[in-house]
Every structure is written in structure tokens, then in C-alpha cells.
Amino acid sequence: MLYVLPQEKLSSWLKGLSEKYRLFVPVSAEGFGPYEGELYLEARTRLSVKEFFLPWREPLLRFEARPGAVPEPVAGPEEKRVVFGVRPCDAKGVALIEKVFSEDEPFRRRREGTFLVGLMCREPGSQCFGWAMGLDPFAGEGLDLLFVEREGRYLVSLFTARARELLDENFAPADEEAARALENEREAFRQKYAAAPALEKLKEAPLLALYEAPFWEELALPCLNCGACTFLCPTCYCFDVQDEVVGGEGVRVRLPDACMFELYSRHASGHNPRRSPVARFRNRFLHKFKYFLDLYGEPLCVGCGRCIEECPAGVNLWDIIRTMSEV
């Protein structure tokens, strides 16, 4: 279903939503925050919507810090949330993570309690290559609604039945002309931006040939193994589990981790199957562009370009994909 919302009605709709749900919007170039009238819609934010589903801290258990204490499970959040202004690439990131986490209780609870309302970018960002990773931003993957700005109004696609409850009287069913305009825009996008042939080549490349390829040392040379890319990535989902104890109380939390760190794979014995920085670098990209690709048919990357923009050492993901695909 397609609806039309006049652009000047956006803030009154958001205000209405914020009275019924916890509403989050992009508040600055940094990221999302609670809606308080401010909106940053110029471009995608530095932090993605991943943190709504894999938060910086996910408490699992509470316990008294003494031997023999029986921990109490922590019930996750119950509230209903709406996140507005989600870029299609970020929503796709959530959909990719969901392939792995669909049965995970905390993830499911957050996913089921959260509406994602998308906003199409006017132009691809300078470092974006979502389409090359097979992203169709019009497809609505991971989204409940998608807003496409066009001539002073939003064309709003509805992707899930549950999202009807978000619409108010300001939304009118779109006429045929609007539907055709959106379809044309989608077609034009497809014509202009195709998936990279690299993906097909990577699917066919033998796993061990990729692993043993001679280029890893050179590709990994500038990498500092700082992990910034993994925390900013909308698809990286690895986590650590820690018991935090303060005074007599403890809580077991799940928190994002990074495969770039030496401790990530180090055994209690001291043995480490990925001791060298190169091995960790290689594992990260093989996971994204081979292991995940083979298992799910898609790479674990949405081409948002954050890792390229934020890498302190200038590692360019696109160079890595291209080099890998030429094995």
C-alpha cells in the first residue's frame, strides 16, 4: 500500500506518535535520540540503528555476588518504540542480523517492540555503495514504513500490516500517478546502480583459496586492529559477556565485542587461533564476504561506507572486496 503525507504535516504526525510510543529520530549527524522536536534529515547518521537491537549493554541476569547465589533473569524492555528516519541500508543491516538472531530472546523482544520507519536518501552519500552489495533501497527490507520525499510530499510505502497503527488522518491513499512516479524512480535506480559482479565471483571462489591468498598481509598492513569499524558497522553483531559486580550486587551483561581484538579468540590456556593482527583482519572480511555470503546468499555488509569514513588508517573496504573477488 502506498500513502501520501504532505511534508508540512510531518512534525504534527511525529508529535502525535511521540504521545503514544517512545519515538526516536536522528537528532544530529551523530545519531538517534528521543524526539523533542529536533530532526536531522540531511544524511545518514554516524551511528546506525543497530544499537536499538544490540544495545551497548544488554543485562541478562542479576545476582547477589556470593558463591551459590541463584541469579534472576532480567526481563527485557516491554515498551513500544518507533524509530523514524532510518536509512534503507541500516534497516537492511537489521534484517541481516536477524538472520542470525531470529531466535534470540532479547533481540526478538526488541525487534517485535520496535517499528522502523525508513527515509530514502535524496542522493547516495559519497562513500556509499549499498547497491553494489545487492541493496534495493526501495524494497523496504527490515522496515515497517518507507518515506520517499517527492515534490513537497512524502510517498509512504507500507511494508507490514502492523504499521497501519502508525498512520493518522494526515495520510491519504496515493493515486495511480504517485504510485507510477515511485515505480519509475525505483526503476531508474536499478538501471543506474547494479549489484557488483564481485559478489558472484566471491560466491564461486573456493574458501581455502581465499583464505590462503597472498594479499592479506598487504591489505592488513595499515590496519591498527582498533575495532572502530566493527562498532560502527550496522551489520557486525559479535558480542562479549561480562559479569559486572559492584558491592554485593552483580549483573551479567552482553555487550558489543570486536573480532579485531587479540582477546576475542584467546583460549584460557593462552593459545590463540588468530594470534596475528593479519589473521584477525582476514577473519573479519572472510566472515562478511565469504562465510556469511555462502550461508545466507548475501554479504554481511550494506555498503553504508561508515568503516571507510571512520577508519583512522584509511583501510578501504571496497578495495578489499575487489581484491578478494579477483582470487
Add this chain to the structure above:
Amino acid sequence: MVAAPKKNMIPEPARIERVVVETDDGLLKSFYLRLLDEEAHRAFRHVPGQFAMLSVPGKGECPIGIASAPSEDLILFTVFRTGLVTDALHRLPEGTVIGLRGPLGNGYPLEDFRGKNVVLIAGGFAVTTLRATLVYLLEHRDDYGEITMIYGARNPGLLLYKPELKAWQERKDLKLYLTVDREAPGWDGLVGFVPQITEQVAPSGENAVALVCGPPIMIKFTLPVLEKCGFTPEQVYLSLENRMRCGIGLCHHCNVGPFLVCKDGPVITLAELKKLPPEY
């Protein structure tokens, strides 16, 4: 929408019913556990080769192979004291409640081994899940052909499950070869490393499977011996271990290429392992 089966990381409370110090150096202790919830305890079903996460509040969780057979009442874990959690575990007295999450992983496909000769090769304290396997095999003795076990430790004081080893040595339907690395006072059994003893025993690969658990160096030198004996990579089963956090295929710490030790393993055939990057 059909609700998917729930997966969570919530441990079940389990009481330490008995602690046995297994080795002379005191670094290995056996913990016999009973889930506090009687129903859950009765319903606990595992396959030899599977593992569980043991949990000490305030310290964390760690994966440990299940050393008891499915038929045994108490759930047995023999734990080497080596890290934060295992150190805390070793300090706990009998009667203490800890957390248990499992069974996890795949286990050995023992049904598929029916009618075959089974060779168990263990080095050091990696023997634990092979103990579970051997108890199972002996309980279903008629379903299997010859059963051979080769088990080595650095010295006699480091052999686990000594009372059982004695009983097993007396069985006519089990060939048990115990060995230690060097001559030791009071030891009149075999002397030599596991690969050498395997070479002497020379189990036939015909209609057989070999299950190998031990330190990497033992495995490295045992595999060529098995190959010489006629075992194909499809007939050799190994059990991997890697650092892991969740045990249910989410956190990705334990990956060996696309293979997740916690979910796709820990048991893997040599044939499958050869297709993976050597990151274990």
C-alpha cells in the same frame, strides 16, 4: 507467525553434589551436578560429545565437555583449573549452587557407529567426553564391534577416573591401553606417547571409526598413524574447542571459518575439518 523455539542465555541452577580431586597435582576436579529443578534434571538429555556452559555468578561462564553418560543420574564435569571461572569453580565446596546451560553442540553420532569397531584415543584431560562415550558404548555393548581405547597421560598421577580405569581393564569386551609418557615408580603399564602406542596397537580402519581427543601435538602425530592403519578422513572424529561466549551460535567468537564450534561442533570429522581454515 509461528513462535520460534526460545533460545536464551539463562543458566539453570545446579547443585554440586560431589567433588573429586582427580589428579595428583590437584588441577583437575570432577564436579557431579544435579539441577535444582527435579523435572529439569530428569529431562536433561545429552549425547556424549556435547558440552555445557558452567556459570559462577560474578566470574562468568565457560564451556566444559560433559563427562557423564546420558544414563547416569548426576551430570559430570571434570574441570582443569586454568582461568577465571575454572579457578572460582575449584574453590567451591560440595553443596554450592552454580549455573548450568546446556546441553550444547552436536555430540558424536553414536547411532551411525552401530555395527562398527570403535577406537577411542585420548590424551591428557581431553578424555572427559570420551569417558561419556565409552560408558555409553559399554551399556550398548552388543550394538558395536570391537571397542578399543588408548589413553595416555604425562604421568600416572594425571590419569583421570582411576577406579573406573581399573574396572575397565578387567573387562574382556574392551581393549584398554593406558600409557604414560615416561617410566614412573609403581607404574607397570605401557610407556610412550599416544601416537607411538597407537602405532603399536595398530587398530584396523576396516569398518571402524576413531574418536580422537587430546592436545594439538598429540593429534598432529596421531592422525598420520591412523591414516597408515587405513582410516579415511571420514572415519576420524575430532572435537574442537575455541573461546566462546554464548554457546548457541550468536556471538561468533568460536568460528573456524564458517563453522561455529558451539553450534556446528564441537564434534567434526577430519574430512570436514580439512575444508576449513586452520583456526583452532
